[in-house]
Amino acid sequence: xxxxxMVGDSFxxxxxxxxxxxxxxxSAFFFGELGAGLFVVAMLSPAxxxxxxxxxxxxxxxxxxxxxxxxxxxxSWRAILRPDRSWTSRGLVGIVVFSGAGVLYTAAVATxxxxxxxxxWRIVAFLAALVVMTYQGFAMSHSTAIAIWSTALMPIASLLxxxxxxxxxxxxLEGLGLAAAALPALPAIGLGxxxxxxxxxxxxxxxxxxxxxxxxxxxxxxxxxxxxPAYYGLVLGAGIALPLIALVADGQSLVGRIVAAVGLLVGxxxxxxxxxxxxxxxxxxxxxxxxxxx
Amino acid sequence: MARWGxxxxxxxxxxxxxxxxxxxxxxxxxxxxxxxxxxxxxxGDFPSxxxxxxxxxxxxxxxxxxxxxxxxxxxxxxxxxxxxxxxDRCIGCSACAVACPYDARSMIEEPSxxxxxxxxxxxxxxxxxxxxxxxxxxVVKCDFCSRRVDQGLSPACVAVCPTEARIFGDLDDPDSAPxxxxxxxxxxxxxxxxxxxxxxxYIDY
Numbered sequence: 001x002x003x004x005x006m007v008g009d010s011f012x013x014x015x016x017x018x019x020x021x022x023x024x025x026x027s028a029f030f031f032g033e034l035g036a037g038l039f040v041v042a043m044l045s046p047a048x049x050x051x052x053x054x055x056x057x058x059x060x061x062x063x064x065x066x067x068x069x070x071x072x073x074x075x076s077w078r079a080i081l082r083p084d085r086s087w088t089s090r091g092l093v094g095i096v097v098f099s100g101a102g103v104l105y106t107a108a109v110a111t112x113x114x115x116x117x118x119x120x121w122r123i124v125a126f127l128a129a130l131v132v133m134t135y136q137g138f139a140m141s142h143s144t145a146i147a148i149w150s151t152a153l154m155p156i157a158s159l160l161x162x163x164x165x166x167x168x169x170x171x172x173l174e175g176l177g178l179a180a181a182a183l184p185a186l187p188a189i190g191l192g193x194x195x196x197x198x199x200x201x202x203x204x205x206x207x208x209x210x211x212x213x214x215x216x217x218x219x220x221x222x223x224x225x226x227x228x229p230a231y232y233g234l235v236l237g238a239g240i241a242l243p244l245i246a247l248v249a250d251g252q253s254l255v256g257r258i259v260a261a262v263g264l265l266v267g268x269x270x271x272x273x274x275x276x277x278x279x280x281x282x283x284x285x286x287x288x289x290x291x292x293x294x
Numbered sequence: 295m296a297r298w299g300x301x302x303x304x305x306x307x308x309x310x311x312x313x314x315x316x317x318x319x320x321x322x323x324x325x326x327x328x329x330x331x332x333x334x335x336x337x338g339d340f341p342s343x344x345x346x347x348x349x350x351x352x353x354x355x356x357x358x359x360x361x362x363x364x365x366x367x368x369x370x371x372x373x374x375x376x377x378x379x380x381x382d383r384c385i386g387c388s389a390c391a392v393a394c395p396y397d398a399r400s401m402i403e404e405p406s407x408x409x410x411x412x413x414x415x416x417x418x419x420x421x422x423x424x425x426x427x428x429x430x431x432x433v434v435k436c437d438f439c440s441r442r443v444d445q446g447l448s449p450a451c452v453a454v455c456p457t458e459a460r461i462f463g464d465l466d467d468p469d470s471a472p473x474x475x476x477x478x479x480x481x482x483x484x485x486x487x488x489x490x491x492x493x494x495x496y497i498d499y
Contacts (some may be wrong), residue, residue: 020391
C-alpha cells in the first residue's frame, strides 16, 4: 500500500519518497554506530582486541559505505569544512577524533600503560564515540523536510541502537572469553537496552502518528504499508522480541547470547534501512481548498 | 542590492509547461532532471470540478536548510538572495537534498549532455557551454537563471510564460511587481510551517 497520495516522480501534487539517502547511507550509519557502540560497551572491561574491533568497524565500515554513496568521493575530505553549521561536518570531526584517541587508548590498554596519558585518551575517545553514536540522529532530526525524521527521538534512537549493537557484539565476545574480565551484568544490560528499544519504537510511532500528514503517512507505511512485513518481522520481531526471549530464557549461555546478538543486529540494520525508505516529502500545498496556502 | 523573488499566480497558470521546457533548454538539463515543475491537482466534486496547476522551483529560502546542512560549503547564498551550488565544492553527499522540504534538488548521476555533439566532445557553435556544464555526482538546482539575471534579464521560465503567471522581481523594492502582488493579494509561501522563509510566493488570483 502506498496509497493514492504517493505520486512518485510524476508531475502530480502529492507525497514523494526521499530517494537521496539509500541503503549505502543506511549501512554507513549502521557501521558507524555499531563500532562506536562496541567501543563504549567494551570500556566496561577493556581488552584491546575488542576495542580495536570497534575502531575497525567504525573506521573502515563507515567510510567505505559513505564513499560508495558520495557523488564525488575524491572530494569527500571537504565534508569537514563546516562544523559551525552542518551535523555531517561535526560527525566527521568526531570520527577523526574518535579514531585518533581510540587508537591511543587501545594502545595504552594493549601495552599496559606504556603509552602516556592513557586516562586522557580514554575520556577523549569516550566523548568522541558519543558524538559518533549520536550525530547521525541529530543530522536526521535537523531536517524538517522529512517529517518522520524531524523529531528529538532520532538522536536517542541512534544512541540506543549503537549501545544495543555494541552490547550484542559484546555479549558474544565476552561469552567467548575475549573481555578482560567477566561481565556478569552484561545480559541484564542487553535486556535493559532491548526494553528501551521497544519504548523507543512505540514513541517514534506515537510521535509520527500524531505529527504532520507526512509523518502519519510514514508511520502508516511502517504499520500497514509495503514496509510492514519488514518492520514487524525484522525490527520488532527479530530486533526486539527475539533478544528479549533469548536473554530472559538463557542470557548466560553462549547460544542464548548468539541468538540475542543476531536478532539485535538484524533489527538494528533493518531499522536503519526502513527509516530511510519510509521518509517522504510533503506536498508543497495541502490537499483540499487548493489555492495559496494560508 | 536587489533581493530576488518570484510570485506564482495560480489563477493564471494554464499548465502549458512552457516554463519547464524553457528551463531545461536554458540550463541544458539531463533527461530526468527538472529545476521547475508544474504540478497538477484536481479539486472539487462532480460537477463542480476544476484543475489547478501549481508551479514549483527552488524557493531560495532566506533561512535555507540546504545551506545549513551542506558540510562542504558548496551551497551558499549570494548577496542578492539567490541560493547557489558551487559544483567545484559539492561532494555529492545529498545532505542538502534531504534537508530541502520542497524536494527541489537533484543529483546529476550522468549528464547526458556532457556527451557533446553527436556523442563527441564538440559543442554546437551557438552554445559553447553545452559540454561540461554539469559535473556528474553533484547536486543541482534552480538558480533563478543567475547568468541571465546578472545580465538584466528575467529567468527563462518567466520570460516564456504566456500568461504571466510567474512574476519575478526585487522583493526589497516595495514598488516591484512581486512586492505589490504579495502585499495586495496575500501572497503566501509554500509550507510556511517549515520556517524556511521562502522568496517564492503563491497568490490565488
